[in-house]
Amino acid sequence: MHTQQRNHFFQTITRSTRLRAFVVLVMTGIHLVTTMNLPACPFCSAVSLTFTQEIDQSEVAVVAQLVEGPDAESLKPTSQGPLPKGRFKIVEILKGGDLAEAAGLLGPDAETIEAILLEDKPLGGMFLLLAIEPPKLFWSSPITLGPESAAYLRKLQDLPKAGAGRLAFFQDYLEYSDETMARDAYDEFAVAPYADVRGLRDQMHPEKLLAWIENPKVQSSRRRLYATMLGVCGSNQDADRIEAILRGKDSELRVGLDALIACFVTLRGSRGLDQIDELFLTKSDKEIPFTETYAAVMALRFLGEETEIVPRARVLESLDRLLDQPTLADLV
Incomplete structure (x- = not known):
């Protein structure tokens, strides 16, 4: 000026x-x-954070399938117990495959992932799961994925x-x-x-x-x-x-x-x-x-x-x- x-x-x-x-x-x-x-x-x-930002900030990122939902009692508003959790099976590794393998989450005898799940979701649904702090791995709340989301990720x-x-x-x-x-x-x-x-x-x-x-x-x-x-x-x-x-x-x-x-x-x-x-x-x-x-x-x-x-x-x-x-x- x-x-x-x-x-x-x-x-x-x-x-x-x-x-x-x-x-x-x-x-x-x-x-x-x-x-x-x-x-x-x-x-x-x-x-919110983009998928790319979330994956970049994590050490392990996987697409996983819900194989066991939380107990119905744990989902009730009056529940006094631990937070409801679901169990997930890895379908695809997006990041940190070596860390997931070291944690026993891959292979024919792979363990399932336990993560907090605050809603009743249908079995077989796909989710994005992110983890930090290996080797134990602390998992975030699952992010629901649609039919095309895995290919998108x-x-x-x-x-x-x-x-x-x-x-x-x-x-x-x-x-x-x-x-x-x-x-x-x-x-x-x-x-x-x-x-x-x-x-x-x-x-x-x-x-x-x-x-x-x-x-x-x-x-x-x-x-x-x-x-x-x-x-x-x-x-x-x-x-x-x-x-x-x-x-x-x-x-x-x-x-x-x-x-x-x-x-x-x-x-x-x-x-x-x-x-x-x-x-x-x-x-x-x-x-x-x-x-x-x-x-x-x-x-x-x-x-x-x-x-x-x-x-x-x-x-x-x-x-x-x-x-x-x-x-x-x-x-x-």
Whole structure:
């Protein structure tokens, strides 16, 4: 930012001490974002560790079949005994085969694995089991696997450690019929660097992303991811459909508003930011909910990093609109 612009900006925000703190916080966030790797979805948070992270943190990882369920009495809420446990037989080794063999878990006379199982599960079901601290091995709670999950886990071992090539694999499992795999694919995007998702641009499917964004049944965290991805690969026509959501009243579709605003401006540029100013940042006769203004500010934080799309000075112009709104200052 030029010195003259900076001086004007900070002279203006002295009108409100509390608002000054708010805007400084926003600009600090923009500075921090520019000095670190953005996650692929800056508006998302991972639901849990990815399968890859869990396997990496374990010393033994196996696909195992439930051969003996917990005692029915131990599953009752009134049970006072030890935690219910099930017994599992290893079907496939994903990691640490030598440690599993040393623990007597492989071969014709292999012992079964005993692990805490807090629910009644059907015998024969497949699970991911993880262990640490050999040679005794302490096993985690089993993770239920669907019919395709074992093959999915096997493929993870051959993927690149990072980059667009890795995300290309997980893109095929977003909103997959097996929720365990769909969740893992989302989490992989949520923890990946933003540069990786931009590298995936030519392999993305904007129509599919738009369909998910416009589906009220899609989880809000995932809608944020899909909006971020659409901002990378979408067109001006796609921006029209996002604008319809921003101007509409469907509260279910507007969940994830911060990512939708960022997507819209990323596709439209400074012209799109003019429309965001009108909808969410400009004082008018209609009252703009604080949550919507806050979502717009979070989008501005993201856009402040994307200087090739919207100049930093233009982002500051939008923030300036908040300075004359005492109601906002009272909420900060």
